[in-house]
Every structure is written in C-alpha cells, then in structure tokens.
Amino acid sequence: MSSAGSTFSATTSVLCVIFILLVPLAGAGLALINTGLGRSRSAAQLMMSSLCVMSVAAIVYFVFGFAFQGYPGNPAHTMAMGGKSWSWLGDGHLFLHHVAFDGSPKSLAALLGMFGAGLAALIPLGAGSDRWRLGACCISTTLLGGWVYPLFAHWVWGGGWLAQLGANYGLGQGFVDSGGASTIQVMGGVTALSIAWILGPRQGKYAHDGMPGAIPGHNAVLVLFGCLLTLVGWLGLNSAGAIVFNGVDAGVSVLVAINTILPAASAALAAALITNARFGKPDASLTANGWVGGLAASSGACAFMQPLSAVIIGAVAGFLVTFSVEWFELHMSADDPGGSISAHAMGGLWGVLSVGIFAHVPLRGAEGVSGTIVAHPGQWLAQLVGIATLIGFVLPLTYCFNWLLNRVYPQRVSAEGERQGMDLHDLGAGAYPEFLTHSEEFTER
C-alpha cells in the first residue's frame, strides 16, 4: 500500500495533528489497565514504569528510531531478491535531522511514530507486572523502540518490502495496516509473550499440579476507566494512521471513528456474554481485555471496511481474547496479569487478517493515492505474509534481544523483592501506604 502524497492541505494537517495528540490517551489508558490488573503492592512501580518506557521510547525513536523507519520515497537500504528491490531499512538522518516540522506528512509520521513506539513499549508491561524490574523494562524498551519497532514499521509504513508487495508482486495493495494492528499491537503483544516466558510466572501463580490460580487485579475501577481512555486514544491513532500512512481523505475519519468504537463495543459485549454464560456473572477484567482486543483488531482495516464488518470483527476479537487468556495461562506457561498477549497479539493478528476478508471500501478523494482496496486473494496473501513475518521474524528477534539482556542484566526481581512488592523494592514506597501485604497469597493452595 503506497502512502500519502508529499503534501497535505492545511485542514488535513491540522486535523491530523489533533488526532495524533489524542494518541497519548491510549497510553494512559493502557497504563491504568495494566496497573489495575496487577497487585496493589506493585501499582506505583507499574505506573512509574509506564512513564519511563514512554520516555525511553520517545528518546530512542528521536535519536535513531525514525531514521531506521524512514518514510516512503526517502533513502533506504535495499537488496535485490528475485529480480525485485526489497527495501529493508530506512536510511534517514539521526535526531530527526532533515525533517521539516511544518505539518508535512513526513513530520506527522515522525510524531505519530514516536507515540506508536511508546504504545508498543507499554504493552509488555502488562505481561511483566509484579516482577519486571524498572531498569530492565527501560533497557528492553530501548531495544524495542529503537530497533525492532522502527524496522518493522519501515517494512509496513516506511515504503518497505511489505508495503511494496502489491507493486512488486501483484499482491493486492501490498500489506495494509491502517492504525498499527501489526506495527504497534502485535509488535507489543509478541514482545509481551517473550517477556512472560523469560520472566516466568509470578510466585503463587501455579500450584503443584500445574494448575494456574487466579490472582485478581487490585482495582477494577482503574481498569474500566482505562478502557474509556483507550477509546479516545484509539480514535486518534486510527484516524491519524489512516491519513498519514494510507493517504485517505480527512473526511474518512468519520468512518474510521465509527469503525473504531464498534469493534470495541462488540468485543466487550461478546466477552461479557461469554463470561456470564461460563461463570454466571460477567467478568470485569476479561471484558476489559475484550474491549482492548476489539480496539486492537479495529486498527487493521478501520479505514477500508463497512461498519457491519467492524461489528463482526469486534465480536470475533472478543471471543478470541476471552478464550486465549485462559489458553495461554493453562498451556503456554505465560503468566500475563494484564492480558496483553491475548488482547494485543491475538486482537492485532485478527485485525491484520481481517483486512484480507473485509476491506473493500474504495478510497474516496484520497490525496496522493490512486485505486481502491478490494478484498481479493492477493490481498489475503499479502496479509498472510505480514503475519508470517510477525511470528517468524519479530517474535524470535524480540525473544533473542530480551534473552540476551536477561543474561547480562537479570530482568526479574528477586524472590524477596517480589514478596515485598515492586513498589517497596524499586521505589522504596508503596502506592497505598495504608495497605498491608497479604501473606496468604503465598500459602499453599
């Protein structure tokens, strides 16, 4: 999928800036969700970690991330394969040199990318909560925000080989991802899986017979308020992504907004209904995970599908997230307190795939983009190639980076630190100083 043209109208630029400035609210929402789903004795450390990883991601993306990500039409490292040129890494300037901060598509891409790297870095915090050291998550974010995210974002949004699958090999319009279902959500989700595997489960999570026990989140209000905040952020993320990276007309943002809220709504309702049917009452944490999963799934095709398709995509996402949370815990030894792997990786993968199934809305009045996106086998194949890349390349890469980091700088807190709580261990003070540590969480079940 080719990207936007070289210029936007003033109205489009202003709208785009407003949309992008909403994106940090998605980060705030994710931070609240992760914190609420963790233990009370790690709440302050998790919020502090969220702030730190957003900061680290912004700085590394500024220093070299955007240079690696690049922008369509800008210099890039290429290699020839099968007689075609494959662009695999941006060749831009460090420190955002040569980016004119004038509302041009390139400058907007840099701003959106900076927030996108932060969002991707926030996702693994949910999987590592209650045991991931503050310093370790900052270093891990350096690797994610400075290397892995820009590399894959170049392939999708920077005119890289995935985006060129259409032009080079006739696979539809090439790999399409409007709002970051792959570049942000799956990227963060597979990193969360790597972190959950490398850190291991929390103490007391698994009994001697291998069955996982429930460790409920400490504040459902934070979680559900976080869900509302994420919606606002996602409205900005999907709208800005569709304009900046897919060149759709600013007026299409109405459709994008509708196609953002509908999947979230149907996913949350699906999760609530499923948990109500299974457990007798709707489960707040799984419903919240379903909501986020619906938002993640919406990011793939939000600018190119009909609202009815959005409802279906959300309902499927809610189903996938609800059951995968349990499956990951039971069968994959992945203790993921925030449900990040299910909500972001599963939701995002489904969102990427849904482009091949549901995307059929012609671009209208697009600036710098010609043609339409219509669901056809070539588009399917392009989306599958993107999914294969996420699982076959990004997952091993993030695991390898974090495994190496863990060898030189152990990422998991000591057993005593985990017993104390991350607040006391990392920060020296708790989020709720009037609370006592509940030692019964460590007694035999």
Next chain:
Amino acid sequence: MKILGFMLLVSGWAIVLTAVALLTRDVPRAAFVLAGIGVEIVGFGVLVRAHPVRRGERE
C-alpha cells in the same frame, strides 16, 4: 527445544519469503506461503512445549 522452535519459526518465514520472491503463479505461491505458515505453527508448538508450566512455583 527452544532453539529448534525458533529455527522452525525462522525457517517458515524463509519459505514464505522465498515463495513470494521466486514463484510467479498464484496457486503455487499461495500453497508455499501457507506451507511456510504451517512450519511456523509447528515451530510455535515446539516453543510452547519448551516452556512447560512450572509446577508448584512458590517463594
């Protein structure tokens, strides 16, 4: 086991890339892409087996 799982993941991806780059007809290309994804799924299964549930995780 972990190394085998990761090797299968990367091998599956290599099959997908090779199919896209070298095959021109739609059906063989799609078949090899699906085969590559199949290899990745097997690799992921091996990885899951390589991370068994840690029974009795206690302090």
